[in-house]
Amino acid sequence: MSTQREINMAEALNEAMREEMRRDPTVILMGEDVGVLGGVYGVSKGLLDEFGPERVRDTPISEDGFVGAGIGAAITGLNPIVEIMYPDFLPCAMNQITNHMAKLRYMTGGQLTVPLTIRSAIIQGRGSGADHAQTLIPWFVQTPGLKVVVPSTPYDAKGLLKTAIRDKAPVMFFETAKLYLNKGPVPEDEYLIPFGKADIKREGTDLTIVAICNLVLEALEAAKELEKEGIKAEVVDPRTLVPLDKETIINSVKKTNRIVVVDNNPSACGVAAEIAAIVAEEAFDYLDGPIMRVATLQIPEPVAPPLIKLMLPNKEKIITAAKKLF
Amino acid sequence: MEKGLHNEISNEKLVSLYREMVRVRLFDDKMGEFYARGLCPGTLHLSTGQEAVAVGVCANLTKEDLVTSTHRAHAHTVAKGTPMNVTAAEILGKVTGCCRGRGGTMHLSWPEVGMLYSSSIVGAGAPLAVGAALSATLRKTNQVIASFFGDGAANTGGFHESLNLASIWKLPVVFVCENNLYAISVSVKRSTSVKDIAVRAKAYNMPGFAIDGNDVIEVYKTARIAVERARKGEGPTLIEAKTYRHHGHYYGDPGTAYRTKEEVEEWKKGDPIVRHRKYLLERTIASEEQLNNIDKEVEEEVAEAEKFAIDSEFPGPEELERFVF
Numbered sequence: 138m139s140t141q142r143e144i145n146m147a148e149a150l151n152e153a154m155r156e157e158m159r160r161d162p163t164v165i166l167m168g169e170d171v172g173v174l175g176g177v178y179g180v181s182k183g184l185l186d187e188f189g190p191e192r193v194r195d196t197p198i199s200e201d202g203f204v205g206a207g208i209g210a211a212i213t214g215l216n217p218i219v220e221i222m223y224p225d226f227l228p229c230a231m232n233q234i235t236n237h238m239a240k241l242r243y244m245t246g247g248q249l250t251v252p253l254t255i256r257s258a259i260i261q262g263r264g265s266g267a268d269h270a271q272t273l274i275p276w277f278v279q280t281p282g283l284k285v286v287v288p289s290t291p292y293d294a295k296g297l298l299k300t301a302i303r304d305k306a307p308v309m310f311f312e313t314a315k316l317y318l319n320k321g322p323v324p325e326d327e328y329l330i331p332f333g334k335a336d337i338k339r340e341g342t343d344l345t346i347v348a349i350c351n352l353v354l355e356a357l358e359a360a361k362e363l364e365k366e367g368i369k370a371e372v373v374d375p376r377t378l379v380p381l382d383k384e385t386i387i388n389s390v391k392k393t394n395r396i397v398v399v400d401n402n403p404s405a406c407g408v409a410a411e412i413a414a415i416v417a418e419e420a421f422d423y424l425d426g427p428i429m430r431v432a433t434l435q436i437p438e439p440v441a442p443p444l445i446k447l448m449l450p451n452k453e454k455i456i457t458a459a460k461k462l463f
Numbered sequence: 464m465e466k467g468l469h470n471e472i473s474n475e476k477l478v479s480l481y482r483e484m485v486r487v488r489l490f491d492d493k494m495g496e497f498y499a500r501g502l503c504p505g506t507l508h509l510s511t512g513q514e515a516v517a518v519g520v521c522a523n524l525t526k527e528d529l530v531t532s533t534h535r536a537h538a539h540t541v542a543k544g545t546p547m548n549v550t551a552a553e554i555l556g557k558v559t560g561c562c563r564g565r566g567g568t569m570h571l572s573w574p575e576v577g578m579l580y581s582s583s584i585v586g587a588g589a590p591l592a593v594g595a596a597l598s599a600t601l602r603k604t605n606q607v608i609a610s611f612f613g614d615g616a617a618n619t620g621g622f623h624e625s626l627n628l629a630s631i632w633k634l635p636v637v638f639v640c641e642n643n644l645y646a647i648s649v650s651v652k653r654s655t656s657v658k659d660i661a662v663r664a665k666a667y668n669m670p671g672f673a674i675d676g677n678d679v680i681e682v683y684k685t686a687r688i689a690v691e692r693a694r695k696g697e698g699p700t701l702i703e704a705k706t707y708r709h710h711g712h713y714y715g716d717p718g719t720a721y722r723t724k725e726e727v728e729e730w731k732k733g734d735p736i737v738r739h740r741k742y743l744l745e746r747t748i749a750s751e752e753q754l755n756n757i758d759k760e761v762e763e764e765v766a767e768a769e770k771f772a773i774d775s776e777f778p779g780p781e782e783l784e785r786f787v788f
């Protein structure tokens with residue numbers, strides 16, 4: 138096995154789609170600029186050439202229409218991947234996502250299944266303004282019927298996207314644009330990563346840091362710094378928020394007795410809020426201090442770089458939160 | 464109506480159009496009665512007066528062809544061939560219902576006869592129809608998708624996006640706008656930029672027909688053009704069938720706060736079932752006795768569905784979390 142091969146996340150995602158499209162002729166890809174251009178970040182490069190315009194479709198700017206069409210195709214025998222350029226545009230399709238994609242299986246008593254995967258690239262912190270900056274992930278976590286995936290490495294991205302495409306349930310797959318060029322080991326042999334299995338990205342005994350997406354990298358950086366001060370932090374990457382691997386998080390807290398939860402969303406009713414509530418309910422007696430949240434501020438994202446820095450979670454904020462527990 | 468249209472409709476077909484309309488009417492009447500008896504969860508939207516549209520279109524579809532519907536879903540569901548018993552049971556929220564008591568009156572689905580789904584989000588069914596048509600095209604199934612919606616839906620973004628998508632991708636969709644002149648209380652005159660919604664087809668480079676939606680024969684013939692076109696891979700069509708609901712928007716709405724009594728009475732005179740019955744009798748296509756027999760047979764079918772629905776159980780707690788994923 139050539140496990141030493143390193144590719145970047147965009148390449149890993151491209152491989153995942155390519156392999157699944159080769160394996161399953163019902164897999165199609167639709168979205169804005171996914172075909173001729175190969176995606177605004179090149180994630181679907183070459184797919185049009187290999188699979189043709191029937192299966193790789195550039196769409197008009199009609200998010201409501203083509204997400205609805207993706208659902209209509211999914212309930213009638215296709216296995217579509219729909220790309221929404223950035224999550225900020227998901228609200229244009231939110232009606233179809235929340236009222237149909239998430240619920241058709243339940244509302245029809247299991248007669249319809251919606252094997253649709255929606256991919257979207259978070260561009261938080263890029264400086265493009267507040268409507269090109271959101272993840273909106275909590276909206277989807279709060280919508281029963283959707284699975285929610287938040288990879289942080291090329292390896293996870295590939296294995297999870299393949300699982301998402303094969304999953305019969307609807308999946309919201311959140312990519313992070315600033316991770317696309319990050320390289321990491323990705324085996325050439327096929328592999329899948331099951332949903333609902335967190336990955337411990339770094340082991341530690343004194344503190345648990347739970348983080349998602351690019352914030353896993355910030356958490357790892359923070360853990361390195363904390364180690365210099367004698368604090369051994371464990372970094373847990375849930376990888377999927379629905380289903381959520383509570384067990385790995387709880388077990389880690391039982392070992393370390395302290396937790397910082399890092400979230401790329403506003404704190405109110407966010408991902409960190411939910412994980413904090415679970416820990417409070419299920420591991421309260423093991424805690425040596427309060428559950429700390431490092432989330433974005435509850436404000437729209439500004440454009441000025443120094444203000445963005447104040448708004449978003451980062452290594453320094455994680456370290457500050459962690460130190461309060463010692 | 465276009466030249467060269469096949470004017471030949473067999474007598475058998477003409478009689479079956481009558482039967483189907485009576486089925487829709489009597490089924491809806493029964494559901495209204497259920498509602499009045501306090502048996503229905505939620506609200507109820509009846510299609511009384513609009514039967515010709517669902518029936519005239521569905522009579523052109525095969526069992527494999529698909530339909531998307533709306534909050535006013537019973538007519539399309541019954542006309543597409545969903546058994547009355549599972550439909551009635553669903554409307555009462557029973558576990559024997561087509562959606563096991565999870566969908567109810569506005570969310571009916573029975574894919575095995577092509578009743579794909581009815582969405583109660585106004586305008587949201589059209590994108591599903593576009594996707595189903597894309598799927599049919601890529602899987603080469605030769606299915607046609609009929610998407611029913613109201614005049615109100617024709618002002619949603621989803622409607623416009625869907626017409627454009629179906630047009631650029633040449634998909635086998637028949638968009639059927641049931642223009643009953645009102646979206647709840649708002650008259651099309653106050654809500655809609657054009658007199659005939661069908662002219663919007665032009666903007667999406669597809670044929671559009673504005674027709675008398677209370678004339679089941681005209682609906683049938685027009686739908687046939689559209690279905691054949693779709694089947695041949697020539698793309699979508701928009702049909703606007705002008706019609707009227709005899710009841711208010713929902714069961715219990717007197718429908719008089721925004722419509723005059725005279726208007727309602729005038730439209731009731733054009734009842735599509737009365738009209739078609741007269742047509743059949745005047746041309747001796749069917750006898751009085753034959754039609755009365757049909758009425759009786761349908762009454763029996765409805766009575767059986769009633770018994771089935773009433774006797775069925777509600778879902779138990781073991782059903783609660785099934786099919787979430």
Ligand SMILES: Cc1ncc(C[n+]2csc(CCOP(=O)(O)OP(=O)(O)O)c2C)c(N)n1
Pocket residue numbers: 534535583584585586612613614615616617643645646647712
């Ligand atoms: C998106 C959306 N907005 C509002 C409603 C509430 N609503 C239910 S039916 C209806 C009127 C629909 O009118 P039309 O499309 O003409 O259908 P009709 O009731 O006449 O059959 C409205 C506003 C809804 N269900 N969905």
Ligand SMILES: [Mg+2]
Pocket residue numbers: 613614615641642643644645646647
């Ligand atoms: Mg209307």
